[in-house]
Amino acid sequence: AQTVTQSQPEMSVQEAETVTLSCTYDTSESDYYLFWYKQPPSRQMILVIRQEAYKQQNATENRFSVNFQKAAKSFSLKISDSQLGDAAMYFCAYGGYNQFYFGTGTSLTVIP
């Protein structure tokens, strides 16, 4: 079965600095997607970034980028120039065909 592990329950970062959130996963599939979702206090699940496993190039979205290491089954999220609005829970997710598998989340605090 697919599993997703986020080993950092809480992280903090100074405003304008860079922070990296870790995620590892386990699967026997070769074709899949990986996601990072942001969940602010409003509970809305906001897609931050998506990576297709067959693409070797790491995905980037403005200040957000990933380090995808397929062989190591690692998918970390880097947030550059952190802003106060980045404070939220961040969930890593593995996307199989029929469903997502979510990690337990990392709570990110941004310090002014």
Next chain:
Amino acid sequence: NAGVMQNPRHLVRRRGQEARLRCSPMKGHSHVYWYRQLPEEGLKFMVYLQKENIIDESGMPKERFSAEFPKEGPSILRIQQVVRGDSAAYFCASSPLGGVAEAFFGQGTRLTVV
């Protein structure tokens, strides 16, 4: 194009009552997924439906829970005889085709059982 709409946003039920949660997918989306988020946890898969069909219900509790996605109207997640342990946030996501790559989430329904 409106997003995935869930209602109500908040629902309070007494133990033993029924809870009905609604999910209207994005226009053009015929696939719906329901997830449950218990406090301090990630989202857990419950069921995947296509119009008029349940494709995968491997995450649904065997009793008291059911889901449907009729030809017309929203998808409904129904919880009968609610218990305190059902208190959670329930999310649905929709996608235009099978697969979660293009799925979008609704804002969730927070169910509180008192």
